[in-house]
Amino acid sequence: MPENRTPAPAQHTPTAYGWCSWHQGYSGGVRLIQVVEQGSGPGGHVFACASCRELHGLVPFADQP
Numbered sequence: 635m636p637e638n639r640t641p642a643p644a645q646h647t648p649t650a651y652g653w654c655s656w657h658q659g660y661s662g663g664v665r666l667i668q669v670v671e672q673g674s675g676p677g678g679h680v681f682a683c684a685s686c687r688e689l690h691g692l693v694p695f696a697d698q699p
């Protein structure tokens with residue numbers, strides 16, 4: 635059986651492109667800040683870009699104790 639799966643590119647830089655909930659716009663290098671759990675309504679993941687993290691002193695979810 636041939637191995638047809640293309641190996642994922644090695645990406646160690648956290649340069650995900652996504653929605654920043656702080657300045658309400660798309661930006662590169664967003665990080666997950668917190669996971670919102672809501673019983674009703676759309677919960678979800680809250681992301682912030684690098685400049686907003688610096689501006690608001692946000693700690694990425696993965697870096698929190």
Ligand SMILES: [Zn+2]
Pocket residue numbers: 654655656657658661682683684685686687
């Ligand atoms: Zn931002």
